[in-house]
Amino acid sequence: MIASRALSLVGRRAISTSVCLRGHGVAKVEDYALPAYFDRRESPLPDTTFVKHLSSEQLALKEKEKGSWAQMTDVEKLALYRISFNKSFAEMNTGTQEWKSVVAGVFFFIGLTGFVVMWQRKFVYGDVPPTFTEEWIAAQTQRMLDMRMNPVEGFSNKWDYENKEWKK
């Protein structure tokens, strides 16, 4: 039962052509199972040619290819190239403008997140602790100066103890 469930996922047609018709002859090969053409920089020679069904001119060209190549014109050589390949390396390597869309999308969603965060700050979070009030911070700062925190280069260094004010 499990096997039949698995078979139904794969596809009735594929199973029937490959399994059930074994008695009748060779299994029919679907297009996607044949060697495919691709334009890829790291794999320069694809498994098959680009043009699979040659027109009569292209067939004639292929016959001419069997002879001496020096007698072929540049146009004919280019036509032969285009039979075998879809894009040249230069064409295949050109960049797209896709990065602009990507950057735009990134900025857009960051902005959207900003709205979400603002809403959250207003409607979800409670009040901030009392240690953030003006009076508390003032008393805190005075205590930091009293105990001479970072007197050489840091906090207390910026305070003028003679005149009781921040150094200019």
Next chain:
Amino acid sequence: MSAGTLAKPAMRGLLGKRLRFHLAVAFTLSLAAAAGFKFSVTEPRKQAYAEFYKNYDAMKEFEAMREAGVFQSVRPKGQ
């Protein structure tokens, strides 16, 4: 076939060439970074500490802190 043939590209020594170039660049930049840090951060910092402790009176600072009431072991003079 074409008007002129291309020059044969370099086939060997590519890694060596790249390493020689980038090693020199890396050394130079590292030395520059270290020198920059030394003269913009460590030397000024040493100066600042020297200046601070040149005329530093520890007892005076202690009395000032005591008056401000930050210690637990000694109270301000009044109490």
